[in-house]
Amino acid sequence: MVKDKIIDTSTQTKRNRRFVGILFIGFVLVLFIAGVGICFGGPAIPIGSVMRVFLSHAIPGLTFDLSDIREVDQAIVWLIRVPRVLLAGLVGAMLAVAGVQMQGLFRNPLAAPGLVGTSQGASLGGVLAFATGAGLVNIFAVPMFSIVGAFVALFVIYMLAHREGSTSVGMLLLAGVALNFLLSACVSLVISWSWKDYEAAVEIVAWLLGGFDDASWTYAGIAFAGFLPAFLLSTWYARDLDIMLEGEESARSLGVGTERVTWWILLSTALLTGVAVSVSGVISFVGLMIPHLLRLLIGPSHRTLNIASAITGAWFLIAADILSRSLIRPEVIPVGIITSLIGAPFFLFLLVRERKELEIL
Amino acid sequence: MKGKSTSICLLLVLAIFFTACGKKGAEKNSDPVSDSSNPVRNSELDAGFPRSIQTIDGEIIVPNKPKRIVSQTLTTDEILLDICPMDRLVGIHTVSLDPAFSNVLDKAEPYRDRAVNGTEAVISLEPDIVFIASFSRAEMVAQLEAGCDAPIVRFSDFDSLDDIRKNIRMTGYLIGEETAAEEMVVELNRRIEAAKSRPRDATPPRVVSFGPAAYTAGDGTLFDDILETVGAINLSAKNGVEQFGQIGIEQVAFWDPDWVVCGSDPGAEEATKRWFFEHPVLQKTRAAKAGNLVLVSNRLYTAASQHTASLVELLAETFYSNGI
Numbered sequence: 089m090v091k092d093k094i095i096d097t098s099t100q101t102k103r104n105r106r107f108v109g110i111l112f113i114g115f116v117l118v119l120f121i122a123g124v125g126i127c128f129g130g131p132a133i134p135i136g137s138v139m140r141v142f143l144s145h146a147i148p149g150l151t152f153d154l155s156d157i158r159e160v161d162q163a164i165v166w167l168i169r170v171p172r173v174l175l176a177g178l179v180g181a182m183l184a185v186a187g188v189q190m191q192g193l194f195r196n197p198l199a200a201p202g203l204v205g206t207s208q209g210a211s212l213g214g215v216l217a218f219a220t221g222a223g224l225v226n227i228f229a230v231p232m233f234s235i236v237g238a239f240v241a242l243f244v245i246y247m248l249a250h251r252e253g254s255t256s257v258g259m260l261l262l263a264g265v266a267l268n269f270l271l272s273a274c275v276s277l278v279i280s281w282s283w284k285d286y287e288a289a290v291e292i293v294a295w296l297l298g299g300f301d302d303a304s305w306t307y308a309g310i311a312f313a314g315f316l317p318a319f320l321l322s323t324w325y326a327r328d329l330d331i332m333l334e335g336e337e338s339a340r341s342l343g344v345g346t347e348r349v350t351w352w353i354l355l356s357t358a359l360l361t362g363v364a365v366s367v368s369g370v371i372s373f374v375g376l377m378i379p380h381l382l383r384l385l386i387g388p389s390h391r392t393l394n395i396a397s398a399i400t401g402a403w404f405l406i407a408a409d410i411l412s413r414s415l416i417r418p419e420v421i422p423v424g425i426i427t428s429l430i431g432a433p434f435f436l437f438l439l440v441r442e443r444k445e446l447e448i449l
Numbered sequence: 450m451k452g453k454s455t456s457i458c459l460l461l462v463l464a465i466f467f468t469a470c471g472k473k474g475a476e477k478n479s480d481p482v483s484d485s486s487n488p489v490r491n492s493e494l495d496a497g498f499p500r501s502i503q504t505i506d507g508e509i510i511v512p513n514k515p516k517r518i519v520s521q522t523l524t525t526d527e528i529l530l531d532i533c534p535m536d537r538l539v540g541i542h543t544v545s546l547d548p549a550f551s552n553v554l555d556k557a558e559p560y561r562d563r564a565v566n567g568t569e570a571v572i573s574l575e576p577d578i579v580f581i582a583s584f585s586r587a588e589m590v591a592q593l594e595a596g597c598d599a600p601i602v603r604f605s606d607f608d609s610l611d612d613i614r615k616n617i618r619m620t621g622y623l624i625g626e627e628t629a630a631e632e633m634v635v636e637l638n639r640r641i642e643a644a645k646s647r648p649r650d651a652t653p654p655r656v657v658s659f660g661p662a663a664y665t666a667g668d669g670t671l672f673d674d675i676l677e678t679v680g681a682i683n684l685s686a687k688n689g690v691e692q693f694g695q696i697g698i699e700q701v702a703f704w705d706p707d708w709v710v711c712g713s714d715p716g717a718e719e720a721t722k723r724w725f726f727e728h729p730v731l732q733k734t735r736a737a738k739a740g741n742l743v744l745v746s747n748r749l750y751t752a753a754s755q756h757t758a759s760l761v762e763l764l765a766e767t768f769y770s771n772g773i
Contacts, residue, residue, distance in 0.1 A: 131703035160702050163730040168699045224661060224720035285714040286549060286747045287721075290662040294695065301663055301697045304729065418685075419694035420663075 103387040107396060110386065114399030118177065121406045125173040126165070129410050131418070133161050141165040172303035176409040176423070177402035178311040179300075179364045180374055182318070184401025186360035187375030188393045189322055189353050192329040194261060197383060198438065201375035204264040205241040206358040208271035210365035211296065213237025215275050218292045219282045230295075231310050231366035238362025241267060242354055255350050257336070298369035298424025300409055307367040314363025319398065321356040325349050326390035333388060371424045373431020374401055380438065502619055505605045506590070511578060514625040519576035521566070521585070523550060524607065527754035528620045529580075530556040532629035540565050540574045549714060550748050552756040572596035578623065583607070607753035609674040610641065610761075617755065633755050640758040641678060644765035649680050654768045657684040657701055660711040661724050665696050671753060672710075679765040681708075702730045708741045708768065709734075712750035743767050 127138050140152040145166045154162060186201035194203065201207055217223040217233035245267055249259040275296075282289040328349040332339040336346045364371070378401045379393060386392055408426045415421055501510045518533060519540035520526045526545040529538050530553050543566045544550050545557035557564070565571060568589050571579060576599045581590065583605040593601050602623060606612040614634050621630020656676055658666045666672035666683070667690025676683045684704045690696065701709070709731075713721050725731055725742050736742065749760050 130697065130699045133703070158705070160705050160730070160733045163733045164699050164702050167729045168697075168702070221717065221720060224717065224724055285717065286751070287660060287662060287712060287714045287717060290664065294662045294664075413697065416694075418688050418696055418700045419690055420697050420700075422695070 100387070103385075103389075103392075107386045107392045110382065110396045111399060114396065114403060117403040118399060118406070121403050121410065122173045122177065125176070125406050125410050126169045129169055129173070129413055130164065133164065137161060138165050138169075142170065145170075167305070168303060171305045171308040172300045172409070173406055174308040175303045175311055175367060176300050176406045178308065178315050179368045179371065180378075180401035180403070180405025180408075181398035182311065182315050182360040182364040182401070183371060183375040183405075184378040184397035185315075185319055185322055185394055186357045186364070187377075187379040188390060188397050189329075189357045189360075190375070191379050191383070192333065192388075192390050192393075193350065193353050193357075194257060195333055197380050198376065198435075200373075201357060201361045201364075202268065204245045204260055204354065204357070205267035205271055206238040206245075206361045207365055207370065208268050208275065209241025210234040210238040210362045211370055212271050212275050212278070213240075214295060214366060214369070215278045215282075215292050218288055218295065219278050219285075221288070223291070227304075227306055231307070231363070234366030235314075235359075235362040238358045238365065241271065242358040246351070246354065254347055257350070260354075294422070295369045296424075297422035298371040298427075299412065299420070299422040300368055301420065302367075311363060311367050314359055318356040318359040318363075319394065321352055322360075323391060323394050325352055325356075326394055329353065329390045330388065369422075369424060371405070372428045373435065374405060374427055377431050377434050378404060497625065500623060500625075502602075502623065504603055505583075506601070506603055509600045509602055509623075511600050511623050513577070515576075515578040515623070517575055517577045518580075518624055519565075519571050519574050519578070520580040521571060522580055522582040522604075524604070524616065524753045525580040525620060526551075526557065527553050527752070527756055528617050528630075528633070529624070530560075531755065532617075532621055532626045532633060533624055534626075535559070537624070539563055540571060540576065542566060548748075550751065552748050552752055552754070552759075568592045568596070578602065580604070580620070608669055608671055610637075610671070610678060610757070611674075612671070613637070613753055613755070613757055616753075637755050637758050641761050644679060644758075644761045647765050647769045649769050654681045654707045655684055655704070656681045656708045656710060656768075657704060657706040658710045658712075659696070659701050660713075661721065663695050663697065664693055665690055665701075667691050667694055671757065672750075675757070675761050675764060678761060679768060681764070681768055698728065698730055702734055705734050706736050707739070708743060709736045710743045710745060710764070712747045713744045714747055718744050 126142060127135050137157045140154060141157060141162050142165060143150055144152045144154060183201055187199070190199040190201055190203050191197050193199075211234070213233035213236055214223075214230050216237075217230045222229035222233070245260060245263050246255065248263040249255050251259075279289060279292055282292055328339070328344045331342055331344050332346060332349060339346050361375075379397050382393055382396050382400060386396055405423070405427070408430070409423050412421045412423045412426050498514050499510055499512045501508050503509075516537055517539045518529065518537050520529050520538070521540075521542050523542060523544050526541045530541070530545070538560065540563050541557060541560050543564045545553055546561060546564055548554060551557060563574075565574065571593060576597055578600050579593055579597065580602050581593070583603055585603065590601055590603070593599075600623075604616045604619070606615070614637065617630050617633050617637070618627070621627040621633075658672055665685040668683075668686035669692050673683045673686045684706055685694070685696065688704065709725065711721055711725070721744060722742060726737055731737055743764065745760065745763065749756065749763070752760065
């Protein structure tokens with residue numbers, strides 16, 4: 089017993105050290121990769137010019153002579169690159185934290201943020217915004233439609249899984265699978281109707297592939313406004329989620345209001361995925377890969393997982409976005425393709441690694 | 450006895466055979482489109498046939514002058530509706546009646562009951578030649594070959610004005626209407642030459658094709674050839690984009706083009722203009738400052754037939770409207 093406690097303490101110490109290391113390296117990587125993204129993430133603007141434009145906007149009171157820099161280059165740096173890097177970081181953080189919530193709630197390390205249909209709901213909302221033409225007219229149309237889509241999906245799934253005062257996690261999972269198929273079919277239906285308007289259809293397909301080409305300060309603001317409350321909410325309930333890992337009965341016996349926790353976790357996940365999809369389209373695997381990897385390194389505590397996942401998701405997606413703009417310059421590869429190209433082999437690796445457990449099932 | 454039975458069987462087989470032939474012939478004769486009973490007309494029709502061409506699918510042989518032509522691509526619809534007599538064009542693609550894509554709405558209207566889409570519908574028309582799209586799947590080709598015993602023609606090059614000329618000539622040659630096809634090419638050339646001979650500015654306009662979906666036409670595209678023809682510089686091609694590629698707004702802004710050409714759906718023109726002129730970065734480009742956004746209807750933008758001449762004329766006229 090004492091030996092077990094010693095091992096537990098030593099494991100915990102190791103995990104704490106790793107958490108601090110991941111946090112430190114994560115911060116450094118976020119700053120470094122964001123800097124690379126702003127300086128080199130697109131067409132070649134001299135680094136000195138980029139720095140002058142950035143600093144003169146970012147630090148109040150600091151002014152540089154920008155007269156030798158083309159107006160269009162100044163706009164590229166401050167109105168595209170900086171918000172783009174911020175947006176990529178925020179979306180990466182959102183998806184990774186949403187992944188932590190889903191993997192915790194379903195007690196399944198292979199659960200992804202879109203498991204309960206919120207991601208597909210957001211996709212359907214966004215696709216409808218394009219198909220109706222609202223996406224071309226109003227900058228807020230796609231985000232609004234997407235967020236509404238995510239919450240409608242959440243509402244439907246919750247209604248289906250909620251019976252007599254309790255929510256069955258198994259029912260959530262099964263209903264989520266069915267709802268995902270249904271919403272996916274609806275997305276396909278809208279696309280097939282949209283081919284009458286060629287441009288709208290091409291836009292929908294391009295948006296669904298995921299990316300940050302539409303990045304702006306407005307979108308970065310929307311992402312931050314979605315991330316902050318959802319992150320705080322998920323961190324607030326992190327300890328309860330830790331206890332729920334032992335099973336709902338045990339959690340209830342320890343005084344955890346499992347129903348309340350499930351609802352708030354679902355709500356924060358819907359907010360995270362809905363907002364992420366609304367500003368960037370569908371980006372796969374970040375929410376699956378990052379939390380899973382970090383859980384192996386720092387253990388299952390959701391509070392530390394949330395923070396570490398947010399930081400790791402941020403630098404990972406900023407890096408993926410730089411790759412998407414650099415691999416076949418001047419063309420771009422949608423970020424969703426880059427993350428899937430990295431994520432799918434990783435997922436297969438997980439399956440192979442955990443084959444033994446799956447065979448038991 | 451045995452010989453008698455054999456003779457009876459032989460007679461029966463022959464009777465069934467001739468009945469079937471007669472029925473088929475009667476069915477065809479009931480269609481005024483394909484009156485094959487006139488020997489004089491038949492000899493006229495078949496002059497110069499069989500004919501053959503090389504395509505990506507190998508050698509295509511057309512044994513007789515086609516009398517039941519079916520087209521399953523918008524490009525060949527647009528060509529055939531101009532050069533082929535109505536009685537021989539028994540099927541066109543439904544897309545020819547779609548205002549979003551078709552440049553031949555009026556001409557296609559009389560063919561509304563012959564507008565089809567799909568293998569089964571094509572086979573039911575009993576064609577003696579079928580024109581299909583370059584992107585048609587192998588299964589469709591195999592099904593058509595098995596189902597209608599007609600040459601299946603697939604044009605695959607649509608990347609230059611020369612390709613358009615070649616496709617028009619080839620279509621005319623295969624259906625025995627080479628004179629009409631040649632006249633079409635002559636008219637196409639005349640319009641292109643007229644557009645080319647417009648007075649130009651000393652500095653060639655720097656142009657990029659771009660829209661909300663972020664796709665651009667680069668090197669090796671028909672659009673690139675059109676820009677070269679009218680003396681403009683295609684910035685996407687110049688900067689290494691091959692065929693069609695996705696580029697970001699940042700890239701377009703960095704190139705700072707004089708003109709942006711954008712495909713547009715009917716009714717979406719105002720929204721596309723707002724998107725371009727109100728975008729915080731695009732509005733700082735030379736093109737936006739000078740109001741140089743060229744909105745081209747997608748039916749013209751995606752055309753790869755004689756109607757492409759209209760796009761050549763439109764761009765030349767737009768770029769050089771204030772030319773010297």
